[in-house]
Amino acid sequence: MRGPDFQQLVDRQYAPLFRFALSLSKSEAEAADLTQQTFFLWASKGHQVRDRSKAKSWLFTTLYREFLGRRRHEVRFQQIELDEAREEEMSIVPNINAFDSAMVLQALREVEDPFRAPLTLFYLEQFSYQEIADVLAIPIGTVMSRLSRGKAMLRQRFLLRERTLGNKIVPLQSERTKHG
Amino acid sequence: MDNREAKFILSAYRSAGQDASDSHFAEALEQVRRDPMLEQWFRESVAFDAGVAEKFGAVEVPSDLREKILVGAKISRPVHWSKRFGSWAIAAAIILIAGVGSLIWHTTRPARLAGWQMQALNVISSLVKNESTFDAQSQSPRDLVEWLRANKVPTAEKLPDHLNQLASVGCKTFSWNGAQVSVICFMRPDGGLIHLVATKVAGEKRKGGAQFVQQGEWTTATWSEGDKVLMLALEGSADQLRRYL
Numbered sequence: 400m401r402g403p404d405f406q407q408l409v410d411r412q413y414a415p416l417f418r419f420a421l422s423l424s425k426s427e428a429e430a431a432d433l434t435q436q437t438f439f440l441w442a443s444k445g446h447q448v449r450d451r452s453k454a455k456s457w458l459f460t461t462l463y464r465e466f467l468g469r470r471r472h473e474v475r476f477q478q479i480e481l482d483e484a485r486e487e488e489m490s491i492v493p494n495i496n497a498f499d500s501a502m503v504l505q506a507l508r509e510v511e512d513p514f515r516a517p518l519t520l521f522y523l524e525q526f527s528y529q530e531i532a533d534v535l536a537i538p539i540g541t542v543m544s545r546l547s548r549g550k551a552m553l554r555q556r557f558l559l560r561e562r563t564l565g566n567k568i569v570p571l572q573s574e575r576t577k578h579g
Numbered sequence: 580m581d582n583r584e585a586k587f588i589l590s591a592y593r594s595a596g597q598d599a600s601d602s603h604f605a606e607a608l609e610q611v612r613r614d615p616m617l618e619q620w621f622r623e624s625v626a627f628d629a630g631v632a633e634k635f636g637a638v639e640v641p642s643d644l645r646e647k648i649l650v651g652a653k654i655s656r657p658v659h660w661s662k663r664f665g666s667w668a669i670a671a672a673i674i675l676i677a678g679v680g681s682l683i684w685h686t687t688r689p690a691r692l693a694g695w696q697m698q699a700l701n702v703i704s705s706l707v708k709n710e711s712t713f714d715a716q717s718q719s720p721r722d723l724v725e726w727l728r729a730n731k732v733p734t735a736e737k738l739p740d741h742l743n744q745l746a747s748v749g750c751k752t753f754s755w756n757g758a759q760v761s762v763i764c765f766m767r768p769d770g771g772l773i774h775l776v777a778t779k780v781a782g783e784k785r786k787g788g789a790q791f792v793q794q795g796e797w798t799t800a801t802w803s804e805g806d807k808v809l810m811l812a813l814e815g816s817a818d819q820l821r822r823y824l
Contacts, residue, residue: 409648414640421638431644438648492623495630503634521591522632527598528591547590553631 409438412458415523419459422507422519423466437462455525459534463516493557506556514549517542582617585610589621594629643729650725651715692792692799695755696810699776700797702753702762703812707772713749713764720747723763727752732761733777733807741823742775742811755780767813773823776810789824791817800824 413434420430440461441454448457498506510518516535520526526534528542535542585607592598592607599608611621692700705711715726720738727734732752745765752761760778767773789800789811798820801810813820 406649409645413645413648415636417640417644418635418638427641431641431647434644435648435651439651442651492620492627495627495634498634500634500637500639503631504638507635519635521593522628522635524593524595524632524636527593527601528603543588543591547587550590550628554627 405442408441408454408458412455413438415525416458416462419516419519419523420462420466421504422515423463433462433465436465440465456530456533459520459526460536463534493554493561495557497561498557502560506553506560509556510549510552514545514552517545518549518553521546580606580610582610582614582620585617586620586624589624592625594625594632647729650722650729692794693780695758695760695778695780696776696799696801698753698755699760699762699774699810700799700812702751703764703774706749706751706762706764711751714751716749718746718748720745720763720765723747723750726750727761727763732759733779734761734763735775735777735807735809736804738775739811739824742773745773745823748772771813771815773811773813773820776812777807779807791820793817 416437417430417434420433421427424430424433437458441458445454445457448454495503507515507519507522517531517537520531520534521528528539528546531546532539532542537545588604588607589611592604598604611618702711706713715723717723717726720743724734724738727750730752742765745767748764748766750761750763752759754760755778758778758780760776763775765773765775789802792799792801796814797812798815798817799810799812800817800820801808803809811820811823813823
């Protein structure tokens with residue numbers, strides 16, 4: 400890949416890649432390092448990717464594998480039962496407008512490991528369930544299951560924060576009722 | 580399909596509507612149209628997802644990350660075949676110098692240099708003998724200077740003109756008593772190497788021009804540049820070294 404092409408790829412993908420890394424890792428420094436390492440690997444191995452439309456997917460897959468590789472020495476993934484989210488967990492929708500970016504990031508980071516990566520990719524907006532399945536090398540059904548459960552966990556985090564904020568937030572339900 | 584199943588499937592539905600025509604969602608979307616309660620949940624859910632995505636997309640990225648990626652990748656970019664030949668020539672020169680240099684180095688270890696300078700020569704010796712590797716490699720000195728700056732390691736503000744015209748081999752960093760030190764190695768036209776060392780060591784500020792120290796086959800010239808101390812070193816004479824100042 401020539402210089403300007405590489406620069407364009409960096410310009411398009413470095414921010415979402417960093418945010419993905421930030422949701423996975425423990426610190427901003429580690430996220431920046433993961434992002435840099437991913438582009439370093441692209442610079443040395445990216446020429447093997449013949450279909451340039453796969454560059455984005457390659458970058459996210461590589462970053463995720465790099466992250467897993469580093470974690471492998473620290474702690475084994477806990478095997479969590481991937482049961483589907485319960486109906487009530489999916490029903491309550493918190494008022495997201497009450498939270499800022501830092502709180503959203505924090506809530507995402509609190510979601511358990513197997514659910515966090517698909518959830519983060521989903522919220523990077525460009526990723527379909529199929530692309531998430533490709534990046535994480537898991538079946539589509541598992542992607543949907545993890546998204547469903549992960550969203551339920553995320554909502555629980557927000558609802559908990561709403562309560563700790565002293566119930567100062569007006570829930571969407573009340574708003575809607577007020578306006579008929 | 581009941582509402583529970585519909586909610587499960589719609590968890591993967593993107594809030595901007597990119598999936599509206601995806602057949603996997605067709606039945607669940609049909610269920611949404613049929614059931615007002617589900618429709619209300621879906622509307623709230625899509626708004627929630629859009630809000631999370633927007634706020635997540637606003638998480639700040641370090642201002643220097645882009646620059647670090649570009650500089651780092653430029654240095655790490657695989658060399659073309661023609662350049663690879665040049666690299667082999669450099670490697671051969673280094674091995675040749677290592678043979679002679681290591682013998683001289685062990686018998687004429689400099690004694691009149693400061694600790695960080697001696698350590699720098701040790702590091703250079705180790706690189707020449709292939710006992711350690713460069714932190715970054717590039718034939719462009721400018722790339723190496725940029726890399727060192729991006730990694731916040733002291734380096735020359737401006738390379739001496741004659742040095743700037745040479746091809747570089749690579750750079751290495753190390754720490755001396757808590758102070759960061761950088762070494763950039765250059766290829767001389769006569770096939771030898773010349774090394775630029777930079778640091779910020781307290782109490783090392785030197786007044787006046789470059790101070791020359793000759794020790795065995797090594798000649799060094801040391802001078803101050805702002806808050807940094809720079810040392811140029813080669814295995815050769817002071818006259819040879821002056822050409823690069």
